[in-house]
Amino acid sequence: MDLRAEFQAVVMANLDSLFGYARVLTRRTSDAEDLLQDVLLRAYRAFGSFDRKLSVKAWLFKIMKNAYIDRERRRRARPVEGEWENGDERATDEERGARTLPGEMYLYVPLSPEDILLRHLTIEGVREGIRRLPAVWRQVVELREIEGLSYQEIAEVIGKPIGTVMSRLSRGRDLLRASLQDLLSEREKTGAHDL
Amino acid sequence: MICKVTRAEIFQYLDGELSRRERAQVEAHLRSCPDCSRLVTTERAFRATYLDRLRPDPVPENVRERVIRLLDALPSRQSSPSRPGRLGRLGVMAAMVALVILGGILGLSVRDVWKGPNASVIQLADASVDQHQKLARGLLPFDIAMASPRQAEEWFRSKVDFKVSIPDLRSEHLAFLGGRISHLTGVDVVALGYRVNDKNVSLFVIPEEQYRRLGLSETPKFKVVNRRGYEVVVWRSHGTGYALVSEIGGQPCLVCHSLEEKLELTPAPAAHRS
Numbered sequence: 001m002d003l004r005a006e007f008q009a010v011v012m013a014n015l016d017s018l019f020g021y022a023r024v025l026t027r028r029t030s031d032a033e034d035l036l037q038d039v040l041l042r043a044y045r046a047f048g049s050f051d052r053k054l055s056v057k058a059w060l061f062k063i064m065k066n067a068y069i070d071r072e073r074r075r076r077a078r079p080v081e082g083e084w085e086n087g088d089e090r091a092t093d094e095e096r097g098a099r100t101l102p103g104e105m106y107l108y109v110p111l112s113p114e115d116i117l118l119r120h121l122t123i124e125g126v127r128e129g130i131r132r133l134p135a136v137w138r139q140v141v142e143l144r145e146i147e148g149l150s151y152q153e154i155a156e157v158i159g160k161p162i163g164t165v166m167s168r169l170s171r172g173r174d175l176l177r178a179s180l181q182d183l184l185s186e187r188e189k190t191g192a193h194d195l
Numbered sequence: 196m197i198c199k200v201t202r203a204e205i206f207q208y209l210d211g212e213l214s215r216r217e218r219a220q221v222e223a224h225l226r227s228c229p230d231c232s233r234l235v236t237t238e239r240a241f242r243a244t245y246l247d248r249l250r251p252d253p254v255p256e257n258v259r260e261r262v263i264r265l266l267d268a269l270p271s272r273q274s275s276p277s278r279p280g281r282l283g284r285l286g287v288m289a290a291m292v293a294l295v296i297l298g299g300i301l302g303l304s305v306r307d308v309w310k311g312p313n314a315s316v317i318q319l320a321d322a323s324v325d326q327h328q329k330l331a332r333g334l335l336p337f338d339i340a341m342a343s344p345r346q347a348e349e350w351f352r353s354k355v356d357f358k359v360s361i362p363d364l365r366s367e368h369l370a371f372l373g374g375r376i377s378h379l380t381g382v383d384v385v386a387l388g389y390r391v392n393d394k395n396v397s398l399f400v401i402p403e404e405q406y407r408r409l410g411l412s413e414t415p416k417f418k419v420v421n422r423r424g425y426e427v428v429v430w431r432s433h434g435t436g437y438a439l440v441s442e443i444g445g446q447p448c449l450v451c452h453s454l455e456e457k458l459e460l461t462p463a464p465a466a467h468r469s
Binding site: 002003004007008011012013014015016017019020023029033036037040041044048052053054055056057058121123126127130144145146147148149150151153166169170173 | 207210266329342
């Protein structure tokens with residue numbers, strides 16, 4: 001079979017997910033596109049030997065994470081992992097304000113799913129809540145809730161033990177509830193009905 | 196007050212990340228703990244309402260166009276060996292003609308005896324279509340793939356508490372892609388993926404106890420509904436419930452029935468054994 005045709009089909013089937021993950025990593029659309037193109041070239045070189053028993057999406061995400069780390073190392077001549085642990089060091093204040101949660105949020109009691117259901121949040125509202133999560137948790141929540149990866153696959157993608165995945169996912173979900181509570185409070189203050 | 200002893204496990208349980216033994220322990224706890232049971236119910240509703248319907252943001256059109264150009268410019272390479280079982284163009288056309296005829300016969304017969312919609316069927320069908328779309332787009336990866344139906348059956352035996360019979364038809368028209376433990380309307384099910392003449396078909400295997408809770412009548416045996424362009428067939432056979440989603444009516448029957456088989460309205464071929 002034509003390997004290129006198979007690869008094209010795989011990429012197009014996963015393009016939204018790949019670009020979304022690139023945006024989570026780079027936080028800028030232009031950087032995300034550069035990273036995506038780099039990943040596609042790397043992946044195509046290795047595609048012939050890819051084990052078809054594995055999840056192709058997890059494989060592509062792993063390549064993307066490694067490519068991102070390589071790019072950051074080249075760019076800054078120092079490892080990038082510490083940045084992930086500490087959140088958005090590279091972001092401008094404006095970007096940080098748009099993406100991260102207010103400090104007070106950590107004091108909130110997370111909203112229960114039942115409360116959220118009763119208050120009729122929209123799908124886009126939940127999506128916005130995920131976008132507002134700090135990167136380190138947003139990454140794991142997106143990989144699980146949107147991309148549907150297993151804990152093991154997430155661990156392979158982010159290069160962390162499965163226990164770290166579970167703790168980050170747990171924390172990320174709590175923060176998501178808090179983020180949704182924040183969104184609902186904003187909606188109630190402004191009288192908006194589109195969240 | 197939530198029972199803290201198993202809260203973390205409950206989320207792993209809902210994520211399908213526990214072993215069979217661990218799942219049984221959590222389920223035993225749920226039967227005796229109203230707080231945890233309520234947490235599971237609301238969390239499942241939350242997931243069904245929001246999380247299961249989340250999709251990645253669409254890639255900007257200009258980025259998509261540049262990616263397409265990049266992919267077109269890649270050097271052509273051949274994989275080896277080539278994938279077996281692919282039909283030639285003539286073979287596909289012949290198969291499609293046969294399937295359309297077969298689908299028409301079965302579909303019309305079923306609709307003739309089915310009396311109107313049922314809220315449970317509609318709800319199940321909608322959830323099945325959502326999952327099918329995710330499976331087809333690769334948003335829900337298979338727990339087991341590139342395996343034979345027998346190997347997959349064996350794998351699921353240690354993972355779920357209900358029997359999973361996977362038809363093992365050797366047909367060039369059909370390829371078994373894999374399966375995963377999934378959730379439909381808050382119920383643990385096994386989701387199986389197939390390719391039938393280049394179309395995706397999903398088969399959801401539902402424990403009988405959960406299927407009975409849908410409150411569906413025994414007759415007619417097959418309930419067929421059309422939701423968002425997909426044909427969804429729901430039925431129970433030998434102690435197991437099934438929901439099958441396909442893009443073209445009639446084609447899904449090839450998952451359990453060969454082209455040569457003479458179909459009846461209430462078939463009980465070997466593949467449906469309990």
